Amino acid sequence: MNEFESLGLKGGIWQGVLHRDAPPGRLVLVHMGSRLAEACATPEPEGGWAVDVAIPAERLSDGVQSFLLLEDRGAEGEPPHPGARHLASLTLVAGALLDGDLHAELSLMRSELELLKKELRRLAAEPG
Incomplete structure (x- = not known):
């Protein structure tokens, strides 16, 4: 506490x-x-x-x-x-700036999630 x-x-x-x-x-x-x-x-x-x-x-x-x-x-x-x-x-x-800040943050999170998904798919597809 x-x-x-x-x-x-x-x-x-x-x-x-x-x-x-x-x-x-x-x-x-x-x-x-x-x-x-x-x-x-x-x-x-x-x-x-x-x-x-x-x-x-x-x-x-x-x-x-x-x-x-x-x-x-x-x-x-x-x-x-x-x-x-x-x-x-x-x-x-x-x-009013809040809306733009939240949209930018959400867009960044989506981009990072897509990058993470690609990397996980690549790792899963590697033989080994």
């Missing part, structure tokens, strides 16, 4: 549970190498820590966007420290 369990994105807030007894260090939301926000961690009555962080609307756009949740011991407002611990990632896919 992962230490961080993502509960998904609701109303622009990424929610999850950090399964550990000790309080976490600073939790930082990162997108494209930039620090966006710091997550809030509150103790859960049954153990662990409830974590939530707002995804800034201005960072949402067509295509694929990946957000990272990192833990370090830095001060508030600082960029993540080198060696910050990666806890989780959230990938969002949206917009």
Whole structure:
């Protein structure tokens, strides 16, 4: 089981549970190498820590966007420290570009499958 369990994105807030007894260090939301926000961690009555962080609307756009949740011991407002611990990632896919991306990916998969079928047929036909 992962230490961080993502509960998904609701109303622009990424929610999850950090399964550990000790309080976490600073939790930082990162997108494209930039620090966006710091997550809030509150103790859960049954153990662990409830974590939530707002995804800034201005960072949402067509295509694929990946957000990272990192833990370090830095001060508030600082960029993540080198060696910050990666806890989780959230990938969002949206917009008109999505159709083209999916069609291109499907076409690539079909080509690779055809290549694999040819190679298997060749291997099966070899005497030996």
